[in-house]
Amino acid sequence: MIRLTLTEAGEFAESILRRHGFSEAYVRAIAATVVAGERDGCASHGLYRLLGCIATLKAGKVIADAEPELVDQAPGLVRVDAHGGFSQLAFQAGLPLLCEKARSQGIAALAINRCVHFSALWVEMEAIAEAGLAGLACNPTQAYVAPAGGSRPLFGTNPLAFGWPRSDALPFIFDFATSAVARGEIELHRRAGKAIPEGWGVDGEGRSCTDPATVLDEGAMLPFGGHKGSALSAMIELLAGVLIGDLTSAESLAFDAGSKALPYHGELIIALDPQRFLGADTERHLARAETLFSAIEAQGARLPSQRRYSARAISLAEGVQIPRALYEDLKGLLEAGRG
């Protein structure tokens, strides 16, 4: 393993992105995202993702200097057209107006369109919670998941995230895929020649299947939680695909046309302002949320982001460690982009 301070990791990420021609705003935004993932122990959203970012750029599937375009569409609705850039700048462009609208209207939505997306949604939920707001976010991905009772890929792994502000602690945040597991988890089982548990996927006839290759090549992944998770995944296709006028997961996969680039689609974010809902009683009610969190922890259950925050505390003190092979691959990218 190679140990890097967070500053070193950030500079390393920035230098790779810069070498390959991303504009300075994207360099900083993408580096911040992957360092946040690495810092929080989410290796799959960490420095590793730079490989996908550069591959997507080389495949011509992301614009290295796209300028997000902000549209004040309605009193409760902000739209940002990412114009084919990564989602981070679009989110940054829309966030201030989203927060302003949530504070004046009580609730507001931000639709991000035409972005290339790989950021974990908790990064965005954290920004919204830090602004004192509650947030919800979701997006389609690419069609790998069958609806419950079905047999063929239709839904994406469609993440759903929620954030809640806390004045004396890091925010309450969850961010989960509506698939039973990440696609990468099934890939790992295939590589290791191991069977997957029941409930992760089906074969081409819709039968429960424990062979990872069959699930990935002929069948489909399954949603979490049976028909309930499946219903949530359909909702995400509708709200963060159709309603915002952007691609569904099936359309996103077709758009990709086998390039295996990072997915191109939209995202919906909703912000709600406790102050606007609760007025002078806000502090008293927010204290009741703390009572709820204490009651969860008192019985030995974890708050959703607890593991991530523990990893963060360690990384802030000790830096992060990445596998030497990944480090060499990333250094290779730095060389490849030179000159």
Add this chain to the structure above:
Amino acid sequence: MIRLTLTEAGEFAESILRRHGFSEAYVRAIAATVVAGERDGCASHGLYRLLGCIATLKAGKVIADAEPELVDQAPGLVRVDAHGGFSQLAFQAGLPLLCEKARSQGIAALAINRCVHFSALWVEMEAIAEAGLAGLACNPTQAYVAPAGGSRPLFGTNPLAFGWPRSDALPFIFDFATSAVARGEIELHRRAGKAIPEGWGVDGEGRSCTDPATVLDEGAMLPFGGHKGSALSAMIELLAGVLIGDLTSAESLAFDAGSKALPYHGELIIALDPQRFLGADTERHLARAETLFSAIEAQGARLPSQRRYSARAISLAEGVQIPRALYEDLKGLLEAGRG
């Protein structure tokens, strides 16, 4: 079984509610709700619920003629104080302004406070979808469910519902409890002396438990879908409890103080207007939702409300059937209320 036309079922329900002193507006609204449940094959939300309504009234836990109070709280936020009445009139009172705000703002929220609640949320999602809007609704209930990894009741069965308008079909609607199953399902196993499947509940030590009595009396029910369902249930406590300044499931159970009345708490409903999001392109994008629904059905999977809509079609043609014992109990209520 006793067969009733929907008109007969409605008149029967109304006569019972009227006898016991509900104001005419509640008589009609509650009867419509329970007939809709019976009609759609949801017996647990059907005429059976009248027993709970009357018991709750007799226990002094609902106001028979409460006047809902509408507050235009913010440009995107409607609040209705139910003043201790059943939720139906509060929802009716808030719906027109919620729809108006969603159409002008793009997104709007309705907070219902201090209501007694037993209505399935799909009834409300249907009203919102019929207005051409997408809707989301959720509410806490009473604390019977442990967080994933815990051992003691903290969350309610916390339903989450979603509705999507369709121009040539009944709306796409789901409405599910975030508990693994309904509490009544575990009660039925206890009465039948049968073990419950793994995953429905835990004992007082948080261990997986298949004895229904232990789960109900010493342990707790479990959320659906492991830590993901648990996170959703916590979100509902926060959004439809804390954020709207109303009771959490733990507080609602404490408020009930063992009376076993229908639960008293609040509810949050969010409405989004496809027209405001999509403008002139609305029809084209809504057609893409139909493509998604067709793709779900083409692989033999069901849309979430399909079973309910099938039952509805039969009930509209043939009326509903209720067990004779229930019919006699309800007739008993009619007599008991006389004079």
